[in-house]
Amino acid sequence: MYKGKITIKATDENDLLNIINLWNNGEVMFYVGFPKGFNVTIEQLKQWLNRFNKNESCRHYSIYAENTGYCGETYYSIDFEHDLATLDIKLLPIAQGKGIAEYALSYAINKVFENNLATKAYVEPNPENKKAWKLYKKLGFISKPRPEFLEQNDIYLEITKDVWDK
DSSP, X not given: OOOSOEEEEEOOGGGHHHHHXXXXXXXXXXXGTOTTOOOOOHHXXXXXXXXXXXXXXXXXXXXXXXXXXXXXXEEEEEEGGGTEEEEEEEEOGGGTTSSHHHHXXXXXXXXXXXXXXXXXXXXXXXXXXXXHHHHHHHXXXXXXXXXXXXXXXXXXXXXXXXXXXX
């Protein structure tokens, strides 16, 4: 478990060079289908951040750890109509396996549930990403039938506010 201080902050323009390194890292993006990274530019990221920050149903956070620096990202996106939050987390290899992901994803989950933005949240890890599955199981996510209104995918792991609050 990571023993240093972890800081999670709303992503702003000062974080974009770090996000470029994260999103363009093939090792990080491998399990989301981009084994060579996104190949995103700073201009594309500026446009993305501008759109993202205007959307009140989404929040993107940058994760920093003492003695490590920038570690990665976590975010949520709320589907108010279906009372459901989408969650995700990505960490640079240097930050993986230290408990930082558990802390950071818990932060995003807390934001969703403490602010009553949704009563359910889900993730959809790649079936081969054993580290992600271990994290989600540890946090209390369980496999459930995928709601029909979501895009087709084989994986749907959900946690509810009631389970999280226990």
